[in-house]
Amino acid sequence: MGMNLTLKVWRQKGPQDEGRMVTYRVEDVSPDMSFLEMLDVLNEGLILEGDDPIAFDHDCREGICGMCGMVINGVAHGEQVATTTCQLHMRHFADNAVITIEPWRAAPFPVVKDLVVDRSAFDRIIQAGGFVSVPAGSAPDAHSVPVKKDDADAAFDAATCIGCGACVAACPNGSASLFTAAKITHLGLLPQGQPERDSRARAMVEQMDAEGFGGCTNTGECTAVCPKGIPLDTIARMNHDFLKASR
């Protein structure tokens, strides 16, 4: 005895297509399915009927790759806290529920097709400064430079960012501050990241602005939907490093 659902899904044939919401019925959905598996079931039906299946990004389906993501009932990755769309299970929805599914909405994330958006803007932010130019060495070498436990923990927390883009999707300003701040914090807290700390903060923030993301007004919506729970203090650190570099 599965669940029956009504889905309102954003369909858009390509980048130039106007796009519209289309309503579908999915029947006999197991509560143990993930959200993406539920869409797989719908797509199998669509293919059988000769329709175009709904395009959506996905890869590992283990919540660690950052590929999947859609706005479910107005919330990036759905209402389940600290969960990617692929790890969201249908048991969190009521039988006969109406579910609205939309792509990330941001000018720097243009829709490629249906629920797939182009997140190359994030790649360009990383290219601007999200790296270290010193040879970090193999694992034993890294241990030769002691790192304070607190710093190592905070850097690791920031490094868990999978770059899915939910922060941008959830931000009322369409800001990419949490993503950019996570990378700046991750590298800026470690000894290997120090030589480029100032230039990194500046280059990445400038690239973020150049991509057309909005400004941060500290609403905290980003960290609330972040599947990895990247904390808001990373943004304070980014602002600190950026202001210091701009002096």
Add this chain to the structure above:
Amino acid sequence: MAVTGAILVLFLLGHMAGNLKSFFGAEAFNTYAEFLRTMGEPLVPRRVLLTLVEVVLTASVVLHMWSAVSLARRARKARPVKYAAKRKSQAGGYATHIMRWGGLTILLFVVWHLLDLTFGVVNPAGWDGTPYEKLVEGFAPSRWWVTAFYVLAVVMVGLHLRHGLWSAFQTLGLAGSRSYRPLKAVAAVVSAVLVLGFLVVPVAVMIGVIK
């Protein structure tokens, strides 16, 4: 946003402290008002320092609004296609989501407030009234609707600061710790103190404690 906001908060703290002088009677209040005009004398001529403060405050208000408008415009450009489903706030924080409307309310209030108690245009005591007369006659029980508007605006200021205060520290990169609880608590307490400090005077006039 953060820097101009900080200037305005400092002004509010001073303004509130000054208002409380009204509890010490007409003479104390009027002397304080006169001091604001004569401060710095004889080093600088009368009203020079006050004018300087007024210029800085006006510039802060204008730049604060300019920042808000450019942030809102950037936000609109960054999301040209809106969500079909109503975007549900996950972070909570009513104060955070009414910053722009709150700011507009405060702007309207400031205009009224200046016409009322500074220029006396809409005040029964008029331009020539002493500051104390303007205060007592402005918040007289018969003008209860003025007091009501004042209360609403001051509460708006409080909500605005509840988000604005800690937000300024965040923007300036000074919110370093992992937990925001202490910073947000300080913001809430300062906002509450300002709201109470500003409200106690008109309420005291209304119930006849200040007359």
